[in-house]
Amino acid sequence: MGQGGSPGKQHGRMEREESPSAPEDGCCRFFRFPLLVAVLQLLLGVAVAAVAFLTLAISPSSxxxxxxxxxxxxxxxxxxxxGFILYCVNYRPDERSSVQFIVKLLYFILCMIGLVISxxxxxxxxxxxxxxxxxxCEAEGEDCVCTADKDDPIAxxxxxxxxxxxxVITGTLPFYFLIQILLNLAQALVCAVGAFIMWKQRYQVFFAGLQIGSPSSKQWQKV
Known part of the structure; x- marks a missing residue:
């Protein structure tokens, strides 16, 4: 009797067990950590800086x-x-690359700092x-003098x-402050998400993707 079945069946079994992962398309690569988080941080950072400079243009000296x-x-x-540098660093299991470990640690620390600053x-x-x-507020020449309580003589x-x-002070300036509140809140949330994923990836089991091959092979795609 033949051992292990016919060559055709053995070949088919090997193909199933060693089947490579499906190639990632551009959309999947874009939503992969930390690229999406880094893009959001860049957009929010530019928006916060732009609104701040618009606010500064109202009265630069005041x-x-x-x-x-x-x-x-x-x-x-x-x-x-x-974050972009971390995305470009080649991944190695168990952080065997010193560059990968340093960039991950630096990104985690900066995300925490960004959270506090936001x-x-x-x-x-x-x-x-x-x-x-x-x-x-009342206009006095080319200046605008404002008081918090007009009925208080020592306010x-x-x-x-x-x-x-x-x-501009009573209408435009509060509007800019409100935009800053919303943008910095979004910044804080994005930084918190980035720091949480980095911490979870380092100290807990955190996998993303689908299992490859048969259950016995236990091959997973890690972030």
Whole structure:
């Protein structure tokens, strides 16, 4: 009697067990970590910086750095660059490459820093938004002088130099602050997702993709 069946059956079994994974198309590669997270970080960073510079254009000599958080957007753009580098680093199991380990650790730390900075910028924007919504402003020459409470004679005043139309302070400025709140909230969420995936991939079993071959081979595609 023949052993192991006919050659045709053995050949078919070997093909099933050693079948390669299906090639990834461009869409699947785009949604693969960390490319999607890095792209979102880059877009949000550019948006935050752009809105901050628009806000700064209202009164460059009067608005403080905490009121125009372009620094938060620039830092997140740098985080996204590390994410692109991580995506380009060749993957090796168990982090046997020192470059891969260093880039992963750096990206995790920068994501945490980006999360804290985004929350800080969001807190500043929220405070200034609530403050500017209660302003009572009057034009004095080429400046706009605002008070938080017009009935309080010793209330703190805010002078915005080079702003002749106080409607910009009471209308446009709070709108920019509101946009900053939303953008920095989105930044914080994206950074939290990036840091969580990196932590879960490093310290817990985290697989993505489909099992390849027969169940006995236990071959998986890891992120």
């Amino acid at each position: 608005l403080l750095a905490r009121e125009t958080p372009h620094w938060a957007g620039i830092i997140l753009c740098l985080v996204s660059i590390i 929350l800080l910028a969001m807190a500043f924007a929220g405070h200034h938004y609530s403050q500017s919504m209660g302003f009572s 703190r005043t805010f002078t915005y130099q080079g702003v002749s139309d106080c409607q």
